[in-house]
Amino acid sequence: MNPAIYVHDLTKKFGDFTAVDHVSFTVQPGEIVGYLGPNGSGKTTTIRMLLGLLQPTDGVAHVLGLDIRTQAEAIRPRVGYMSQKFALYNELTAAENLDFYAGVYGVINRRRRVAEVLELVGLVKRSQERVGGLAAGWRQRLALAAALLHRPSLIFLDEPTSGVDPNARRTFWDLIYELAEAGTTIFVTTHYMDEAEYCGRLGIMFRGRLLAMDTLPALKERYLDGAIWRIEGALLATLQAMAGIIRATLSGDGVRAVTAPGAYTAVSLRSALEAQGFADVRVEAAEPSLEDVFIHLAGHKAAAGG
Ligand SMILES: Nc1ncnc2c1ncn2[C@@H]1O[C@H](COP(=O)(O)OP(=O)(O)OP(=O)(O)O)[C@@H](O)[C@H]1O
Ligand SMILES: [Mg+2]
Incomplete structure (x- = not known):
């Protein structure tokens, strides 16, 4: 089986500054991998390269078996992406937002799929509410729903729980688990240390370098x-x-x-x-x-x- 993500010596420089520095790792299908690091450590830059949105300076990466340099067009329809600054339309309802994105993605049976993802993320009761009035936790779930519309087998979540209260964070993670159990591969960035507990394996980024990637117990054992x-x-x-x-x-x-x-x-x-x-x-x-x-x-x- 192909790994869901294969990365070798992936590097991104902005001028003289190295934002991602020879990063290597592999993610297997169905894994939940956390990517943890302080502000500016290169998490988003890594994801943007894996989505083919940013050309690497050096290194190799395959996403779902596709080369990020030459097959980016084929990668994007197959993966979900919840960006750090996801765009929702405040004046539209939750359902209308999803309908809009389903149109953008060219989802077939749009109505039905929108109803399915609303159900999946527990937003059915809020579906007719305007997004501008929804609490942060509901907006986050809606953004996740939008990233799931086209049934991706791999999703990238970039700090999905930032700014959300601890209760909503918990429910959000329950949701992530359900997705993983259904076979979706999850690559999720966070800078909440406590969320590491939820991840099968954990990558630790610091100043562009991946210092380690392993299970939490193994990290504790190996490095302390x-x-x-x-x-x-x-x-x-x-x-x-x-x-x-x-x-x-x-x-x-x-x-x-x-x-x-x-x-x-x-x-x-x-x-x-x-x-x-x-x-x-x-x-x-x-x-x-x-x-x-x-x-x-x-x-x-x-x-x-x-
Ligand atoms: N287009 C760009 N041009 C120049 N520098 C950039 C660009 N994009 C990112 N950087 C720099 O690269 C570094 C890594 O940024 P990145 O957004 O990947 O960090 P991050 O780990 O996602 O941080 P955060 O937790 O704040 O989201 C930062 O110092 C950032 O300023
Ligand atoms: Mg970021």
């Missing part, structure tokens, strides 16, 4: 050979000044600390803190978070404050 601790009864500033502490941040009513590989055990960390004058210290091992992984990968100690 230091130890993570939850500490109560000691001061943040003390911990930050101690040897072997990579970073320490406030967490609830305690401190969360990342220590250098092999630097401490729970017992030795407690003793070290007692030696600093803290009488009642509690230390327990904690799970690495994706943020820990990200900071570790990016080698970015300056981010420790956040």
Whole structure:
């Protein structure tokens, strides 16, 4: 079976600036792959190249077995795209918006397909409401519906949940799951670390480079050979000044600390803190978070404050 997406050394330069820097990865049909990274790390630029909207400076990419350089025209009708700044017509109803896009895509049995996607994204009850009056969560679902009209087997979602409240984000992800279960491949960008949990595999972008792509447990295992601790009864500033502490941040009513590989055990960390004058210290091992992984990968100690 062809991979849904094959990317090798894909690179995009804007003048001297490298927005996407020799990125390589493969996505198999039916996967949900997250593409995570801070603002400006090259997520949208990657997607635009894969859609054939932007010519790569270097590298190779195939989408659904089609070459992005020479077969872009054939790719676009087969993939769905929910862009970061999706365009909906505020003065039209939800159903009218979909009808309009169904016309643009040349969808056959337009009426019926519009009704189907409204049902699919749970918008039937809102279908006659003007889009301008809909809450962000409903607008997001409508944009997804528009991207699904032509039954693509692969969809690119560019920060689909940004600006949407946590509840609506959850329901949106339920929807993504249903699509994936029905066999659709999903490539989704986000900068919400918590959404990583929903993705089968996760790519981590930083300054144009793909630092890793793997499952969340594998990322945590592979990239966090230091130890993570939850500490109560000691001061943040003390911990930050101690040897072997990579970073320490406030967490609830305690401190969360990342220590250098092999630097401490729970017992030795407690003793070290007692030696600093803290009488009642509690230390327990904690799970690495994706943020820990990200900071570790990016080698970015300056981010420790956040
Ligand atoms: N057409 C362009 N001309 C010049 N620079 C560009 C162009 N498009 C993008 N860039 C730059 O490339 C970098 C990557 O942009 P991109 O939009 O891919 O980032 P992103 O990861 O999608 O960020 P965000 O999370 O903000 O959407 C940014 O520094 C951006 O300013
Ligand atoms: Mg973007």
